[in-house]
Amino acid sequence: MDNDYYSIDSILAENQKIQCTFKVEIPDMGHLDGGAERDIKPLSKMQIPLWMAYILIYSDYADFSIPTPFNAKVRNALNAEARSVRLSGLVGQGGSWYGFGKMIVQLLDDAPADEMSRILTKAFRDRLLEVIDQAQHFAAIGTGGGGSANGDAAQMFREGLESVERELFVLAQESAKRTKRWYETTDKSVK
Amino acid sequence: MALPISLRSSVTPPELELIASEQLIEIIPLISMDKTAFISGAYGPLRPPAKCRLPIWMATNLKLKKKCHIVPPEWLNIDFLQDRLTRETSQPEFCAMPFRFAEVAKIILDVASDDVENPDKIRSLLKDLREARQAKSREGITKLDHSELTLPNLCSMEINEIRPFFIRSMGVLTQLVREPSAAGDI
Incomplete structure (x- = not known):
């Protein structure tokens, strides 16, 4: 999600298209x-990949519109109940909704950028607790445990996790597992 | 970085246990031994009925060979833990516990449960305490923001458990929050 040149996450986040409206004629590029x-x-x-759109927008060759994963409909849904929005569905499998959003924030001017950043932050914070809760729940019941632990809503939520949230899920689950394992093992051997 | 992601930001519980084992604890030796020099310091002499302070790793080693009794720390008893549990469940903030209480308590209960009064009750109190505190650190997630997080009196094992995803979440929030000063950068 950082802007590191070598960051794979950053490259993947750029692998999204945004709708651009050209302002000038560009020959031979149809x-x-x-x-x-x-x-x-x-x-x-035209739908332009984000990595190419930067230069077009900064050079004032084109304007862009807010992409579908961040349109008013999604915003309203997030406001209503952030946990029931399937972020992964918005950006495709393995896509980074937050990373994409962050890149859009950088393309926008002050007021819309602040608004966008606020939406991203709020969505993240609203969903975080559920991510961690479920991760810890799954760590507690062990790996082989039943899939639908607390109903379909939870499963829907897990399927809707986007890449950063998945990463957090794994981190929390691993950590909870390691701690649990430590609490449960006893070592009474003479070393 | 060749380490798995989960190990980059935190140490493992057994490592914490190892660190906690450096703390001193009182024992009643059953053998006599002259003062002996170790890398971390000189311990002893052991003269049987007299109490002596040793690092926990040495105490457990002697205990496993049945060469001493471990004197549990003053906080490892039912009254103290019960009192803390009551406070823990009635106050919103964490109450003060020794920083490495989880590790020390586990070591002692594992190897020297016969030196502790009513070990089963203590085990269950520790478990309740842990769960009460876990519920509070879960509350901490809701207060998370990009710049700071204060959870006073959190203990080493608890910090270690929440560290990987807390710092990652804070990192993400740092990326998402737009500071007024950052306007127009890139």
């Missing part, structure tokens, strides 16, 4: 869209 057009006309809309 193939970017996969279309038959030879040139990119002004006002034409």
